Amino acid sequence: MFGAVRRLATAAASAQVSRLQDVVIVGGGPAGLSLLAALKSSHKTRHLKCTLVEGGSLDNIRTFGEDPPENYTNRVVSLTPQSVEFMQERIGSWQYINQDRIKFYSSIVAYDSQEKDARIQFDASMTDGNGVLAVMCENINIQSLLLSRIDEIGDSTILDNTKVLDIVHPNKPEINHDLTAEPQTTSPGLDWPIVQLSNGESIQTRLLVGADGYNSPVRKFSGIESRGWQYGRFGVVATIKLQYEDYRSIGWQRFLTTGPLAILPLTEDNATIVWSSTPELSDILLKVTPEIFVHLVNAAMTLDEVDLNYIYGVLKKDPTDTSVLEEIEWRMSKIKLSELEEKYPLPVSEVIDKSRARFPLKMSHADTYVAPRVALIGDAAHTIHPLAGQGLNMGQSDVAGLVEALEKGVERGMDIGSTLVLESYVSNTWPANSMLLGVCDKLHKIFSTDFYPLVLLRGIGMKSLNMLDVVKDLMVKSMAR
Ligand SMILES: Cc1cc2nc3c(=O)[nH]c(=O)nc-3n(C[C@H](O)[C@H](O)[C@H](O)COP(=O)(O)OP(=O)(O)OC[C@H]3O[C@@H](n4cnc5c(N)ncnc54)[C@H](O)[C@@H]3O)c2cc1C
CATH class of the missing domain: 3.30.9.10 (D-Amino Acid Oxidase, subunit A, domain 2)
Incomplete structure (x- = not known):
């Protein structure tokens, strides 16, 4: 659909803009809801006019807190203590977690199918998680607590069952050879992107955030390249x-x-x-x-x-x-x-x-997370092999980084859509994400071979890793950011 962005540009630009917003977030997954809740929880950014657009329905997420399904849903993630702390301290949403449906665990045993005695045990004592290595939690439980917090604060708009059909840049309309076409009706002088929705609305926004997953329409609109492989x-x-x-x-x-x-x-x-x-x-x-x-x-x-x-x-x-x-x-x-x-x-x-x-499992990383008036977070910015359970956690640290950058921008009276404000978000998150993506990619490659010399090396590595607490500590710390 987004291959047609340029072709549709003129038509969309000439549509009536129904609202101006400071921030439009595309995607109501964990990253998008987290960002909205964090922006509205910060006293520096809560005045920003925010709209979140989600293509699917959020109904089952709304009812989860009161009336969860009997069995666990199958999308469950391992949350690091840092992500929990972020939801507790910065967003104030953890109080809404359905406590009956989470499990704290204290260690993980990793072992090799080719080398019986090659084992590593990661313990809670190696993280700052106060006896907790991580928390198992359904995705829907996380979305539910974030939505409850957003509802509690109020003052933001969530449009679910609403798809972003098109995004256009008002200053770059295609040349229209149709002289009878309606003139452009966007707010004059604004270079803000216009988001055209399936409900017929067009919203013009100072900052457009792509929290819209691996196939991110916002990333495609921004022209930011993403590299990786299946x-x-x-x-x-x-x-x-x-x-x-x-x-x-x-x-x-x-x-x-x-x-x-x-x-x-x-x-x-x-x-x-x-x-x-x-x-x-x-x-x-x-x-x-x-x-x-x-x-x-x-x-x-x-x-x-x-x-x-x-x-x-x-x-x-x-x-x-x-x-x-x-x-x-x-x-x-x-x-x-x-x-x-x-x-x-x-x-x-x-x-x-x-x-x-x-x-399907894939590795992808956007070359940058920002463009003028655009920022990417969560899977829209990166996808990682799930072997270390980091994807959603990385999205949480993106949110923390972006909110911090926006807070500084607001404090200094700057335009929050400008790259000057957004750049610090990239410099604070991209390198750490890149390192984590690299570590998980290499672990996947090292472990998915039965080439004997490598298996042997791997076995020795696993055994000695268990002894080398310093190395193990480094690995745990990098993964439990
Ligand atoms: C098997 C597996 C196991 C995993 N285990 C873990 C784990 O243990 N720990 C961990 O941290 N992570 C884990 N992950 C990764 C984690 O699930 C993802 O990183 C996380 O869910 C991504 O959240 P997100 O909000 O960025 O994107 P998404 O959840 O993909 O949300 C994107 C949203 O954008 C919406 N959207 C897209 N296009 C449009 C449009 N045009 N208009 C409107 N809305 C739109 C979609 O409907 C969707 O709701 C795992 C992943 C897999 C596949």
């Missing part, structure tokens, strides 16, 4: 039940050559998985029966990859072939019970109906 992998997510509640509050991640598989704890006997897998394997994981799926997760956390590949081969021919159940049980029975209890997560006993889904 991993050729899918993240398969699902909500599962463990055999019983895991009081250890530990997350587990096994690095398989197809990609890492993580089991992360939720309240009671619930847990969530993210299984990065090849297109072929992800296809199998979505097609197999719930019973086979459960066995597959248990097998993939425990068995050798040779065994796993054999099982995948059987299921590729027939995803309903229940003979694999016996195969898996027989192979698992060869591992000592004490070893299973000590070194591996609790067995999975059930997968919640319809909770399986898959998402």
